Amino acid sequence: MPQLSNPPLSLYIHIPWCVRKCPYCDFNSHAQKAELPFSKYIEALLKDLENDLPQVWGRVVNSIFIGGGTPSLFSAEFIAELISGVRARISVSPAAEITMEANPGTLEHDSFAAYLEAGINRFSLGAQSFSDSQLKTLGRIHASAEILQAVSGLKSAGADNFNLDLMFGLPGQTQSQALADLQAAIDCQPQHISHYQLTMEPNTLFAHKPPAGLPDNDQLADIQDSCAELLTAAGFVQYEVSAWAKSTDHRNSHRDNRSQHNLNYWRFGDYLGIGAGAHGKITLAAENRVIRTAKHRHPDDYLAQRDASYISKQWQLESKDLIFEFFLNQLRLKDGIRKTDFSARTGLPWERVEGVIEKMVANGLLLDQPQVLVSSALGWRHLNLLQEQFL
Ligand code: SF4
Incomplete structure (x- = not known):
């Protein structure tokens, strides 16, 4: 039997709150009802990480992704405390990509310069659309003007690595509207665009009551093809179904603008997942097995763990799961x-x-x-x- 070897390791950190819940969203995100327990949550995250450490002794973290939810609800001061707490507990590669998701509607909480200072070196902005009426239909808390403000804030802070999330297949969206949306995103000069289709996920408001006028499959295919042409013409290279990066030629001196963190997921690398509902996948090469972990999902349950393990479920991958999961994303x-x-x-x-x-x-x-x-x-x-x- 071949022996397992440890693949690269990443760290995912989940922040489970948003200002309000978007009707299409199936992530583990909860509408903020009161003042968030910022300090308590950072403390819990670091304890959660400490508990996971025996699974990864001696290994180095190559990328960190702070996702959600809306991590930008946490001020740069809290993010700095989190990142330094992580660094004090596990070795993080000096070249590690450290991404934070940010919602353009929450960014008055702190300047990008302060997040950069805290150790973030890549931002992922949830733009979703530049049409104010579509943003309203999607239940977003921001308008297009706030996306542009956030982008200008990023640039004036000197952030040179950011992604824009943009959706297509929106209610009533024509091909020319989808192209105009994409052009607006390209004009922001991001290094990366995640261009993905709005889908009706189970257990969301949209799944129960889908919005009128969703494009049919033929319209979607036309939108996708014309958008792919526009992205290519603008110098973006598609490296995954929904992911487009600028200057992917990492064989010369250009930086590789692909999301290193996502690439590690897609290549069946390892990751620790800390925070409410976070999932992890860890190779235990010495024991010749691969495990998955899931943390308590509801923020209240997660925060209530304190002295216990934050893990709600842990299981070993059987051969059939290993095969399927290895191929699924790659x-x-x-x-x-x-x-x-x-x-x-x-x-x-x-x-x-x-x-x-x-x-x-x-x-x-x-x-x-x-x-x-x-x-x-x-x-x-x-x-x-x-x-x-x-x-
Ligand atoms: S802001 Fe993002 S994570 Fe929060 S509810 Fe909306 S889509 Fe979900």
């Missing part, structure tokens, strides 16, 4: 899957998947190249079908 990557990673990250022999891969190659869904397997154009169009083959 098939979405344009670069494809490094063949040597399979045994190193699952502990399983390549023969376990050889038959399926040969079939997918014969069907034209996968391209078998010397070092990598890549989804073909046909495979990308039928990604769900391709992913299901590894179930």
